[in-house]
Amino acid sequence: MSHRKLMASLALTAVAAGALYSCKPKGAQAAVSGDAAEKAYVAPGKYDEFYNIVSGGFNGQLGIYGIPSGRLFRVVPVFSQSTESGYGFSEETKPMLNTSHGFVPWDDLHHLAISETNGEHDGRWVFVNGNNTPRIARIDLSTFRTAEIIEIPNSAGNHSSPFITENSEYVVAGTRFSVPLDDQNGDVPINTYKQNFRGTVSFIHPDPTTGNMSIAFQIKTPGVNFDLARAGKGKSHGWMFFSCYNTEKANTLLEVNASAKDKDFIMAVNWKKAEEYLKAGKGKKEAVKYAHNVYNESTHTATSTMMNEVTTLDPKECPDMLYFIPCPKSPHGCDTDPTGEYIVGSGKLAALIPVFSFTKIQQAIANKTYDGDYDGIPVIKYDAALYGEVQKPGLGPLHTEFDGKGNAYTSMFVSSEIVKWNIKDLKVLDRVPTYYSIGHLSIPGGPTAKPYGKYVIAYNKITKDRYLPTGPELTQSAQLYDISGDKMKLILDFPTNGEPHYAEAIPASMLMSKQRKIYKIEENMHPFVAKGEGQTKVVRNGNRVDVYMTAIRSHLTPDNIEGVKIGDEVFFHVTNLEQDWDVPHGFAVKGANNAEILIMPGETQTLAFKPDRVGIFPFYCTDFCSALHQEMQGYLRVSPAGSNVALLFSTGKNNGATANPADSSKAKTTKP
Numbered sequence: 001m002s003h004r005k006l007m008a009s010l011a012l013t014a015v016a017a018g019a020l021y022s023c024k025p026k027g028a029q030a031a032v033s034g035d036a037a038e039k040a041y042v043a044p045g046k047y048d049e050f051y052n053i054v055s056g057g058f059n060g061q062l063g064i065y066g067i068p069s070g071r072l073f074r075v076v077p078v079f080s081q082s083t084e085s086g087y088g089f090s091e092e093t094k095p096m097l098n099t100s101h102g103f104v105p106w107d108d109l110h111h112l113a114i115s116e117t118n119g120e121h122d123g124r125w126v127f128v129n130g131n132n133t134p135r136i137a138r139i140d141l142s143t144f145r146t147a148e149i150i151e152i153p154n155s156a157g158n159h160s161s162p163f164i165t166e167n168s169e170y171v172v173a174g175t176r177f178s179v180p181l182d183d184q185n186g187d188v189p190i191n192t193y194k195q196n197f198r199g200t201v202s203f204i205h206p207d208p209t210t211g212n213m214s215i216a217f218q219i220k221t222p223g224v225n226f227d228l229a230r231a232g233k234g235k236s237h238g239w240m241f242f243s244c245y246n247t248e249k250a251n252t253l254l255e256v257n258a259s260a261k262d263k264d265f266i267m268a269v270n271w272k273k274a275e276e277y278l279k280a281g282k283g284k285k286e287a288v289k290y291a292h293n294v295y296n297e298s299t300h301t302a303t304s305t306m307m308n309e310v311t312t313l314d315p316k317e318c319p320d321m322l323y324f325i326p327c328p329k330s331p332h333g334c335d336t337d338p339t340g341e342y343i344v345g346s347g348k349l350a351a352l353i354p355v356f357s358f359t360k361i362q363q364a365i366a367n368k369t370y371d372g373d374y375d376g377i378p379v380i381k382y383d384a385a386l387y388g389e390v391q392k393p394g395l396g397p398l399h400t401e402f403d404g405k406g407n408a409y410t411s412m413f414v415s416s417e418i419v420k421w422n423i424k425d426l427k428v429l430d431r432v433p434t435y436y437s438i439g440h441l442s443i444p445g446g447p448t449a450k451p452y453g454k455y456v457i458a459y460n461k462i463t464k465d466r467y468l469p470t471g472p473e474l475t476q477s478a479q480l481y482d483i484s485g486d487k488m489k490l491i492l493d494f495p496t497n498g499e500p501h502y503a504e505a506i507p508a509s510m511l512m513s514k515q516r517k518i519y520k521i522e523e524n525m526h527p528f529v530a531k532g533e534g535q536t537k538v539v540r541n542g543n544r545v546d547v548y549m550t551a552i553r554s555h556l557t558p559d560n561i562e563g564v565k566i567g568d569e570v571f572f573h574v575t576n577l578e579q580d581w582d583v584p585h586g587f588a589v590k591g592a593n594n595a596e597i598l599i600m601p602g603e604t605q606t607l608a609f610k611p612d613r614v615g616i617f618p619f620y621c622t623d624f625c626s627a628l629h630q631e632m633q634g635y636l637r638v639s640p641a642g643s644n645v646a647l648l649f650s651t652g653k654n655n656g657a658t659a660n661p662a663d664s665s666k667a668k669t670t671k672p
C-alpha cells in the first residue's frame with residue numbers, strides 16, 4: 001500500500017472508529033408512556049405470559065426471566081461451575097465440563113436456539129453456544145438443566161452458533177476465528193494466515209426423540225470469520241445464511257485491516273446439497289479430538305466420551321454447495337424473515353440495511369450472475385441478490401427480528417435505538433431510543449415462522465445512569481417495549497444476570513405443564529443410591545470411603561460417622577428421599593475444597609471431601625427445608641492416619657451411654 005493510500009485508509013477508519021462509540025439519546029424519562037406500569041405489571045401470585053431465556057454472556061450461564069414482569073426465576077449453569085447448585089463441583093456433573101483440553105469450568109455463552117418443529121417453537125430444548133472453547137450445550141426445557149455438551153473440533157471461537165433449522169434437523173455452528181485445522185501442523189507463522197488458516201461450519205444433528213447431539217458433518221470454508229447466521233425457512237428451507245467479516249484475511253489490527261473492503265459476504269450454504277454429497281460418499285473422515293458429555297437422568301450422572309473422528313466436506317469437491325453474496329461493511333446479524341424469502345444483512349458500519357431475496361438468489365445461481373469467485377466459491381452479484389435497501393435506518397445496524405405482521409425491527413448500536421420498518425416497501429415506520437447501546441433484540445417467536453409479536457426486548461451493552469450505581473461495575477440490562485400498536489412503547493427496564501447477548505421468549509403455556517416436579521426414587525439408578533434409610537451405609541475400600549447417605553425432613557442418615565482417617569477421600573453420596581415438589585436438600589461439609597451440592601427430590605449427588613486435619617467435621621443441610629431445618633446436621637470424626645478407630649455410622653443411636661467398644665483409641669485412654 002502506498003503512503004497516500006495508507007493515510008486515506010487510516011482517515012476513513014478513524015471516521016468509522018468514531019462511529020463505533022454510540023451516542024446517548026436525550027429525554028430518557030419522557031420515553032415512558034403513562035400506562036407502562038400497568039402493561040408490565042404481573043400481580044403477586046399471577047404468572048408471566050412468556051419465559052424469556054437470556055444468554056448470560058461471560059458468566060457462562062442462562063437466565064430465565066418472566067415477560068412482561070422482567071422477574072428473574074432461575075440461573076441455569078451451562079458452561080460455568082455453579083457454587084449454588086454444585087454443578088461442575090459434584091462428582092456427577094464434573095464430566096459435563098470436560099473438553100479435549102481437560103476440565104474447562106467457564107465459557108462465554110452468547111446465543112441460543114429453541115428447538116423447532118415446522119418452523120415453530122416446540123418447547124423441548126434450548127441449544128446454546130460456548131464461544132471460547134467451542135461447545136454447544138443442550139438444555140432440557142422440562143428440567144431447565146444442562147443435559148448435554150458437545151465440543152466442536154476444527155473451530156476456534158464458536159460465535160456464529162447455534163442456529164437451528166426449521167425441524168431441528170441441525171444445530172449449526174460457524175467458527176469465528178479461522179485457524180489451521182486440527183489435523184494440520186498449527187505451528188506456523190501467524191502472518192501466513194492466507195496460506196494456512198481455514199474456517200469451518202458444523203452441522204450438528206440432534207436425535208429427534210432424545211435430542212442427543214452428534215456432529216453430522218463439517219464444511220471447510222475459506223479463512224474468513226463467521227459472525228452470525230440463520231437457517232432458511234419455508235421456501236428457503238434447506239439453506240443456511242452466515243454473515244462473514246475479515247474477508248480481507250487480516251491477521252493483525254483487525255479493527256482497521258478487516259474493515260478495508262467496502263463489502264464482506266453473506267455465505268449461503270445449500271445443506272440439502274451437502275447431504276447429497278455425503279450420501280454420494282464425498283465426505284472425508286478426519287482425525288480430530290473432541291469431548292461429548294451427556295447427563296443421564298436415571299443414573300443422575302454425566303459421562304464424558306472423547307471422540308476422534310469427524311466427517312468433512314470440501315467445497316472444491318462439492319460444487320453448488322456454497323455461494324457468497326456481497327454485503328456492506330462487516331455484516332453482523334444475518335436474519336431471515338418468517339416467510340424465508342428475505343434475508344437481512346446488518347453491516348455494523350453501514351448506513352443502510354440490505355435485504356436479499358431468496359428467489360433472486362436462486363435466479364442468480366441458475367443464470368450464473370456472478371462477480372467472479374472467492375477462493376473458488378462463486379460470488380453472486382450484489383444487485384442480482386438484492387431485494388432492496390432500507391435507507392437511513394440509523395447507525396450501526398446489528399440484528400433484526402420480525403413481528404409476523406410484515407414488520408422488521410433492527411437494533412442500532414451506534415444510534416442506540418430500535419428501528420421498525422416494513423419488509424415489503426422497506427420504509428422506516430418508527431424508532432425508539434434504547435438506554436443504551438442495544439446489542440441483540442428479541443421478539444417472542446421472532447426467529448421462527450410464527451412470531452407472537454407482542455413485545456420487543458432490547459438487550460443493552462451499557463446502562464450508565466439507569467440504575468443505582470454499584471461501584472465501577474454496573475448492572476447489565478434489558479428493556480421491554482410494547483409493539484402491539486403502530487408505535488413502540490417502552491414499558492420496563494430490568495437488570496440481567498451477566499451480559500445478555502441473544503435471547504428468545506416462548507409462551508409460558510408451552511412449558512408450564514411439562515415441568516418435571518420430582519425424580520422417582522424407584523427409578524433412581526445411581527450406583528451409590530440409598531433408596532431408604534435401611535440402605536444407608538459407609539464402605540471403606542483402601543483410602544476411599546463411600547457414604548451412602550439419605551436426606552429427608554429433617555435429618556441426614558447417617559449423621560454420626562467415625563473411623564475416617566487422614567489420607568482418606570470421603571464421597572458423600574446424598575440421596576434426597578423426598579417425593580414432593582419443591583423440597584430440595586443441600587449438603588455441605590466444613591473445610592471441603594468444594595461447593596455445596598443441591599439435591600432434588602429422588603436424586604443422588606456426590607460431594608467429595610479430603611480431610612486435611614484431625615477433628616470433628618460438621619455437615620448440614622443448606623437449603624431451608626422445614627421448621628427443624630437448622631437441626632438437619634451431623635458429624636464426621638476424622639482420626640490420624642494409621643489410627644484403628646473402626647468405621648461406624650448411625651442416626652439416633654450414638655447417644656453417649658456407652659463408649660464406642662470398637663474404638664481402641666478410646667480404649668487406650670479409659671484403660672491406662
Ligand SMILES: [Cu+2]
Nearest residue numbers: 585621625632
Ligand atoms: Cu433439608
